[in-house]
Amino acid sequence: MRPLLSRERLRLREHQLFIALSVIIGVLAGLSAVLFSLAIDLVSRGLFGLDPSWMRLLVTPALVSVLTGVLLVRVFPGVRGSGVPQTKTAFHLAQGHIPTRVPVGKFLLGVLCIGSGHSMGREGPSVQIGAGIASAAGRWLRLSPQRLRELIPIGAAGALSAAFNTPVAAVIFALEEIIGDLNATLLGSTVVASVAAVVVERSILGNEPLFHTPPYHLVHPAELVGYAVLGVIGGLVSLAFCRSLLALRGAFLRLPSRTRMLQPAIGGIAIGLILLVAPQARSVGYEYVDQALNGGLGLRLMVALCVWKLAATVVSYASGNAGGIFAPSLYIGAMAGGAVGIIARQLSPFPTAEPGAYALVGMGTLFAGIIRAPLTSVLMIFEITQDYQILVPLMVANLLSFIISRRFQPTPVYNALLEQDGIRLPSSASRLEPPAAAT
């Protein structure tokens, strides 16, 4: 017996160790998100070169998808799609348990799928990788099921924070989307992890916002009407995205199970064909979002890219490839918003902001409509662009998009995707309690 180390001190020490673990998980999740992003860039550059020929655009996604199809079925089952629904499942139903091969497989297949041109985002997989690292660390430390479960949103927030360079939005996302409760007691640890992750990310990549925009603001009060119209259009586009994604994914799931290995390759062929028409729809595509935000794209091109990116993302995701829908939703939103901005400028009787301002609001609008996390979407756009001036139009448009999307698609897309896989998350009221198995 040691008189200097009482049980109270031991408990205090346990709490301190958990905070320390949160910091370490934040760092590891942040590093994984940065490395994931870099690996995608390197693979994409290696596969496509500086200026890919039409043959490369056509063939590369299909060929790589043959390999990823085998890996997805034989080696890493359970790493298809975004990773956010799986992370929610791990938190709500699996006591925080994510098998170690999941983050490994997600990293590898995410890099291959997105790097080979599939129109998908890197943030959703980063969330699952971060949560997977947290889960693995927790199991290595032999944490209790309750503590292990608590690490999931911590890892997710850290990864998202580094992936988008948005520490505040990442915390809100973890609370709003993963936990489903903004009053969760995990706020402190989540903030710590998010901050640790973003510090690591900035120390490696620098403190550059993801997109560079000129300072936009509301030019005329009546312009809010234009943003409201954008909110409605954003809601409808979100609805079209969710419905078509669920419908096509449902069709793929109904195919015989022996075709599962081939399904990503079918998606790859379709993506190759789409890239022949719209090479700008390749991979993450933030470069074109940046151009839309800076007024560098014309009306016809933005409308076309909105349609093609939507189609490409639906095909990539539904065919079972590994990648997220955050980035595509921002891309589609920027194009839709930019197009609305150009039309508003041509038709409006009052002065309007640059089309780039509408593209910026459009990003948040689609994010709110598709991901169905309105608070996260507002904060994320603010943090991504570091532009405070556009907040009011952003909130108006996001709210309308969110309402329309929720009215016509009551089940959020992540939950609907899980339901297609036969997984039903507990209702928001029952989510607040830890699962029975943990007690």
Place this chain on the structure above:
Amino acid sequence: MNQPAPDLPTTGAPTDAEVWLVHREVVLLLMLVAAAAAGFLVTRSAASVDRSIRLADARQWHARGLAARDADSLEVAVTSLRRAVTMDRDNSRYVLDLADALWAANRPQEARELLSSLRVREPDDAEINLRLARLEAVGSDLDAAVRFYQAAIAALWPESEGERRRAIRFELVELLLARQHRSRALSELILLAADSPEDESSQVRLGQLMLQAGDAARASAIFTRVLEAAPRNAAALSGAGEAAFALADYALALRYLSAAPGDVGADLRSTAAAVLSRDPLQPRLGAAERRRRITAVLTDVVGAADSCLAGRVPPDDAATAAVRQRRDEAVRTPWLTAGPRRPAVPADRDDLEDALVLAARLADGLAEAGCPSGALQRALPLIAKRHELALQ
């Protein structure tokens, strides 16, 4: 923190096993820290490789963009340069080249936005300010253009770029003069004069701009200085003639303009000659000569009016009607009805001035009516002004 921890009693001393577990966790955490440190190094190395690839790609896109721009494929140039900018945002050169390409592709608004964003980051950069100034100069916001020009001039230029700074100030002066802001132009010119090199061409250009800005005295001093060093400099001779003309020193103007080669300043020269040779109020003239001159002036100007009116069909416009009325007035004067040699014609100064004013007003009217204007018509208002005679 590990599995048994939640079940610990809240008071009392912990067991050896419990203490060991906590120590074990600390060790494991330290191992995780070591793993994080290793991961950090790996990721930083990967980021470094990625960055070098990006920069190399950016250089290639930039080169492609410039080649396309030189080949006049402006849209290709814009696309390529935009990619270069996206890949290497810190490179101002790429942004400036993209702005140039956008402007050349007739997309000034995009160029303006791009440069404005860059200016937020580098507010004192001369190249950015200069491009923004030029963009605003072709637009309607003269104040913004002047502001950007002045920021470009005030930027920190290396010693070797002094000539560039002067060239920008010259550009600003020319813009102000083109927009009729003579006093602002003159302010800039005075600054420029203090900083301008002594070579002939710079001084001549400075003098010419001084003349345009309305400061004939400074212009004359500059041209005189140039002519002291290079007496045969045609531009300086012409400029000195113009300056002297503007200062109403017609004799000096005629001297300089006559010395200028070829047809340089021919109109001014003939006008100056007319002022000197046909002024009836010139000092030290005899009465007969004054009578002769005023009669000749009236005769010539009435002749010019007759030539002009001959081609015009009634009804007259206001200007033509005024010419016709003044012409009739001139014809009725005793100088033309009596002739120059008739002693009955009065020749005191007031009569001469009245006649001169009438002739000058008729010459003015001819110019207003769009009639061809000869040296005499141009000279008459100047002669009237020389003797402080009001034409209105």
